[in-house]
Amino acid sequence: MAGCPLVVTPAEMVVRFGDPASVNCSTDADVQQIGWEAPVGATSGPGPAVIWKIEKLEDWQITLLCFINLKDNYQCSKKLTITLYKTPDIVSVSALNDGPMVEGTEYHLNCSIVNVAPVQKLKVTWYRGNETVHTDVFKETSKVPVIVSSALRVTPVGDYNGAHFTCKAELQLGQNGPQTDTTVTSSPYIAVVHYKPVLKACPARYAGVEHEFSMDKLPFLADGNPPPIVEWYFDGYLINASEPLTRTQSGNYTAEIYNNLGRSTTSVVITIEYGPLFHCEHHYNVKENENGQLPCEPEGIPKPTITWHKDGNEIESPQRWTKHDSGSYSLFATNKHGTAHHLLRLEVLYAPVFKEGTSKKEVYLGENVTIDCSAEGNPVPEILWTFSSAVNVKNITRRRQKNIHIIGATSTHAGVYSCYGINEVGRVTKSVTLTMKDKTSEVSSTAKWWLIIFIAILIILILILILTCVHKQCKKHGQYSFVTDKANDGSDIPMTQSNGVHA
Structure with missing residues (x-):
């Protein structure tokens, strides 16, 4: 007969320690006996099936065997593959070194898993926060619960301070495993990491309001463990960071941040704003x-x-x-x-700006004459004349006007007189030309003109007289035409005088 005609259901069984279990063994062959060989709960019968069951499976070394005896005295059997498991009683994380971690120094964390079986099915996963950082599996083949541990090497940085390290113990029991969760996760190990100061946030420039802003109000974040000390300097001098600043304290400020592991510096330009003044x-x-x-x-x-x-x-x-x-x-x-x-x-x-005035002036010899000059400006300009001084020439000032007064002008007074207007803004110049006139020559010239006018009028009168005489003479001598009265003689023939002397 090829093979053993036995069917074990289920073919493999995964049972939690202390839980009930049952397995069916059956055959379609003609058998004398079918049964189970077991440390507890052994059973047999004539067939064609037999069930092995137990209320609490607590035998870590249990072996189950289903057998049949055929009528031709043929005997065969099948062994049940059974896995008895137990989740850990305790999963915990601890540090192998006392005291806080120091940035850059390697440390070891230990995950202890107590009373787990079977250990060869165990997988340990390490997490930092939600990030997987390490996994472990075990090569032992013990069927009974054991205590095992997993180590994690950590070289911390500042960001690890306060991080949660956890380990998770998971029994990987395959597709025949239970539907319930077989993982146990440790409580978190909270890392304490000492690290030198690091600047998290600081503006390059910042504006604050006078008498309201102080350096401790700057949106400034420095990190470090132990918590760093922050000191502010202005113009090289340490200042009280909580003291409000004034407009005279705008400028470049330097912060020194330090703890026992190191120090760092940063600068910020502060502008103190204030209202108009x-x-x-x-x-x-x-x-x-x-x-x-x-x-x-x-x-x-x-x-x-x-x-x-x-x-x-x-x-x-x-x-x-x-x-x-x-x-x-x-x-x-x-x-x-x-x-x-x-x-x-x-x-x-x-x-200065000169007021309107003439640039030329004429005067008769011997007469008095005044040449005026006035200007406006801011400041009020000073008026100056340039002229040849003489006894009969006077400089007269009237308000903003300065005049030259000449008494009995002579030919020596003819010429160009210059007036200057001067103030702190500028200087202007005006010239007046004085011309002398002679009354005798003017009278002679006038007489000549009157003689010319008289002769012209005389000629016009003579011409009028001649024209009048000619007109009268034309009335005495000339050609005439006569027309008779048609009513008297009935004739229509005109009479016309011919040239000639009348009797």
Whole structure:
């Protein structure tokens, strides 16, 4: 007969220690006897099937064998593959070295698994947080529960501080294994790692508000274990980090971060912001045509925007100063921290400008004459004349006008007189040409003109007389045409005088 006609169901069995178990053995052959050979619960019968069962399976060395005896005295058997397992009583992690870990130094962690069987089915997995860092399997073949351990080598870095290290013991019992979970996980081992300071966050630049911001309010994060000490320096001097800063303390700050394992440094540029403030005079002089920039800029960070008001109305800030810009102004400087107000009086200084006047003047010999010169400007200009001094020439000042008065002008007074207007802004020049006239020559010239006019009038009268006479003569001598009265003679024939002398 080929093979042993026995069927064991299930063919392999995985049972937790102390649980009930049962196995069926059957055959379709003609048998005299079928049964189970077992340390406990052995049974047999005439067939065709027999069941072995037990309430608590607690024999780690148990061997089960199903057999049949055929009628021709043939006997065969099949051994049941059975795995009795037990999950660990305890799974725990401990360090082999006392004290905290130190960054960069290798340490060993130990995972102890107590009373697990079968050990050859055991897999141990190490985790740091949720990350798998190591696995272990065991080559022992013991069927009974044993105590085993798994070691993990760790070279910590700063990020390991506070990390949870756990190990998980798992019995890998295959597809015939139980549906329930066979894993046991240790409580976490929380790593304490000492490491030198490291800077986690620090801005390169930061702006704070005056009297409100201090260095301990900077969004600054330094890490280290033991917790590092942070000291701030400004201009090389250690400062109180909790003391509010003022506008004079803007600048570069250096932090020193240290513990017993090392130190590091970093720098940050601090800008202390504050509201607008005027430190300006209330009166300024500016020059005409200069850029219309405010002589005194307000302080403030961020830089304030300025609005100009004159006579109660907001105006555009002048681009270039003109003489008409002199006056009183209200200035308002504004930034995100507030507004400042300042009253300002501006005087626009400009070079002298001559008032309208003649550049030529004529005078009769012996007469008195006045040559005037006046100019306006800011400051009020000084008026100067250049002329040849003489007893009969006087320099007369009237308000902003300075005149030259000549008494009894002579030919020596003819010429060019120069007037200068001078102030701190500029200098201008004006010239007046004085010409002398003679009354005698003027009378002679006038008489000649009257003679010419008289002769012309006389000629015109003579021509009128001649024309009048000619007209009268034409009335006495000439050609005539006569027309008779048709009513009297009935004739239509005209009479025409011919040339000739009338009787």
